[in-house]
Amino acid sequence: MLEQTVTIVANERDTDQYFRLVLRAPQIAPLIQPGQFAHVRILPLKDALLRRPFSIFQATADTFSILYKTVGKGTDALARMRAGDELSVIAPLGHGFTVPAAGGETPLLVAGGYGMAAMFLLAQRSPQKGIVFVGGRRRVDILCEKEFAAIGWEVRAATEDGSHGEKGLVTQPLQAEIRNFKSQISNFKLFACGPTPMLKAVGKLAEEYNLPAELSMDEHMCCGVGTCLTCVIPVKAGDSWEYQRTCTEGPVFDAREIVWEITK
Amino acid sequence: MQNPVTVASGTFGYGAEYARLIDLNQLGAVTVKGIRLNPVLGNPTPRTAETTSGMLNAIGLQGPGVDGFIKKYWPFLKSLKVPTIINIWGTTVEEYAEVARRFDALGGVGALELNVSCPNIKAGGAQFGTDCNLLAQVVAACRQVTTLPLITKMSPNVPNIGQLAKAAEDAGSDALAVTNSFPAMAIDIHTRKPKLANITGGLTGPAIKPIAIKLVWEAAKAVKIPIIGMGGIQNADDAIEFLMAGATAVAVGTANFYEPQTPLQVIDGIRNFMERKKISDVREITGSVQLPKK
Secondary structure, rough: EEEEEEEEEEEEEOEEEEEEEEEEEEHHHHOOOOOEEEEOOOOOOOOOOEEEEEEEEOOOOOEEEEEEEEHHHHHHHHHHOOHHHEEEEEEEEEEEEOOOOOOOOEEEEHHHHHHHHHHHHHHHHHOOOOOOEEEEEEEHHHHOHHHHOOOOOOEEEEEEEOOOEEEEHHHHHHHHHHOOOHHHHHEEEEEEHHHHHHHHHHHHHHHHOOOOOEEEEOOOOOOOOOOOOEEEEEEEEOEEEEEEEEEEEEEEEEHHHEEEEOOO | OOOOOOOOOOOOOOOOHOOOOOOOOHHHOEEEEOOOOOOOOOOOOOEEEEEEEEEEOOOOOOEEEEHHHHHHHHHHHOOOOEEEEEEEEOOOOHHHHHHHHHHHHOOOOOOEEEEOOOOOOOOHHHHHHHHHHHHHHHHHHHHOOOOOEEEEEEEOOOOOOOHHHHHHHHOOOOEEEEEEOOOEEEOOOOOOOOOOOEEEEEOOOHHHHEEEHHHHHHHHHOOOEEEEEEEEOOOOOHHHHHHHOOEEEEEEEEEEEEEEEOHHHHHHHHHHHHHOOOOOOOOHHOOOOOOOOO
């Protein structure tokens, strides 16, 4: 983890409300593990003080990139920044995905919307190729299919309006795949990043078919380094539960550890 | 303290979290998040919300309890060259005293900060900080069980901070921390729901600074003991303003969350200001605001 002022190499529109931001960060880039995030201070934001967390999409020897959606004043201001502008970044942060071992389980990746970006490094660094299931509302919400195809991964898309791939939720083709290979089911491991309802559905599928699953949780965050205790989720602890930090113990959690409904 | 800059309780975890980003040994002291006797689960989420030039929080003092803190965090804090200020709280006067006694027995603690001003818990906290009698009872009970310096962290939500400041001083407090967060609320207009699960929370950040400056000024007029000023400090200019209002030291709070280098920048900035203004002792700045002559 380093805090640095870094320069924007590129900040360009991908599709619709999605942008690709490339940052020159030669000291940070080599440290990045799949599933980690960068905590970004958007300096032109004067009265909105807090940093914004973004999953890291790609990393080279001296740059890393972020694929983000404009959803509020922070990301709107970020989208107006240009190559040469500077951002303050704390990265890489958080506990990421376990990279599959060679000859181990076949990774099935499940992504919703810009959650797709958080899965790319995992796919790239996995010696074991698998399938990535990606879902979104419309065609424009299905991101970076080309990048996954370029590294030899099969992509199966689902859109809610049916404009691309299968019509419906991403968990439908995922469940179909698991059912097809039920005899070899112990060879699958699920990895997911996306909206919480999707993660919950993936967690339930994993439970139902007794598959290991790692879920990258998307929680409102403040400090990003474990001090403020904003981004906590309930996690099993003995025969009870406790709040753990998405920024530090997560964002990636073992699906079996997550408590979806607190009963008090 | 080697310099007059610490961090505000609750904005710096237990120190270790920031050790990889800043050199903690350059601080005047490390102040840790509030601890009561037993572990605390904390409030449901969302626990914080960004507001204009500030933020709301209602964390609910999630924490490991005295034993958990000593086991998990104390070995690291003890190894630092700078003192640790431990923020303590309870739901009864007896619990405050018991936590104070435990930390007195631990040895090596720099000071205890009595949190009588957290707005986000149902029992304890602010109820002790807004009533002169209860406040005096908490301070006196802790005073009886420890020789450690006691810092009373004051609530801003009082009609006359001078009276409470005096009550804390008279009961044996060695210093005051002014101020805790301001009770506040924000609503999401699209969902019509409060932005915090706790409905209300405490406002911190630059938005509260001028109000905190006035509270420090008023408290300083009422007591002789030193005051640690805090509330929205982002840079050395802000810190110097607190000193001029009457503070002897300052704490950086919310700024740690977005710019972890702030405490060190404040230390450097105060030093530069003193050189430029030919001030040899930082204590000369304390209370040096020049009021118009009547």
